[in-house]
Amino acid sequence: NAGVTQTPKFQVLKTGQSMTLQCAQDMNHEYMSWYRQDPGMGLRLIHYSVGAGITDQGEVPNGYNVSRSTTEDFPLRLLSAAPSQTSVYFCASSYQLADYNEQFFGPGTRLTVL
Amino acid sequence: GQQVMQIPQYQHVQEGEDFTTYCNSSTTLSNIQWYKQRPGGHPVFLIQLVKSGEVKKQKRLTFQFGEAKKNSSLHITATQTTDVGTYFCAGPQGGSEKLVFGKGTKLTVNP
Numbered sequence: 001n002a003g004v005t006q007t008p009k010f011q012v013l014k015t016g017q018s019m020t021l022q023c024a025q026d027m028n029h030e031y032m033s034w035y036r037q038d039p040g041m042g043l044r045l046i047h048y049s050v051g052a053g054i055t056d057q058g059e060v061p062n063g064y065n066v067s068r069s070t071t072e073d074f075p076l077r078l079l080s081a082a083p084s085q086t087s088v089y090f091c092a093s094s095y096q097l098a099d100y101n102e103q104f105f106g107p108g109t110r111l112t113v114l
Numbered sequence: 115g116q117q118v119m120q121i122p123q124y125q126h127v128q129e130g131e132d133f134t135t136y137c138n139s140s141t142t143l144s145n146i147q148w149y150k151q152r153p154g155g156h157p158v159f160l161i162q163l164v165k166s167g168e169v170k171k172q173k174r175l176t177f178q179f180g181e182a183k184k185n186s187s188l189h190i191t192a193t194q195t196t197d198v199g200t201y202f203c204a205g206p207q208g209g210s211e212k213l214v215f216g217k218g219t220k221l222t223v224n225p
């Protein structure tokens with residue numbers, strides 16, 4: 001099993017550009033989520049999904065869109081990048097949160113917005 | 115909404131000293147999880163606590179869940195340089211599927 005994979009590992013954008021961060025898992029996990037990590041701020045939840053076709057907002061959803069068309073994939077879209085979105089982005093997956101719910105994190109995408 | 119607060123934010127110890135990080139929630143948690151993130155890495159699950167007053171040990175690491183299920187602690191005995199990293203606690207936001215993380219405690223160990 002590859003676990004949770006994220007692409008790209010690094011990305012530099014200009015203000016106003018759009019892009020999609022990819023996340024995939026091969027563990028048949030129902031629950032997937034996106035976090036951003038900024039110095040001194042810990043991990044903040046952006047969006048999450050409890051299954052294919054179901055998504056919901058986390059703590060900091062503004063400026064980001066998600067969709068979940070398959071169990072395996074959970075892409076994160078930046079509609080119009082801003083410097084405030086410079087961060088490290090982690091995707092995570094697990095079985096449903098209500099059960100034993102060890103979160104498996106991907107390696108992260110380091111995004112810089114100029 | 116629910117907040118998960120962690121203290122201290124930073125801790126620097128000499129190798130061999132003990133270390134403790136504390137996690138406090140504004141609401142009762144159904145369970146609490148602990149993660150470790152090595153420098154430049156991603157968070158890795160350490161343990162989950164579910165029962166009130168639960169204590170679990172992993173070698174030199176001791177995890178506790180408070181009786182009221184609103185606080186937790188991670189204690190490391192005789193730290194080693196391999197313990198370096200940031201330790202996070204996380205709990206489900208009450209009644210939802212959101213997992214909320216504390217800001218973490220960054221541990222550095224001086225050999």
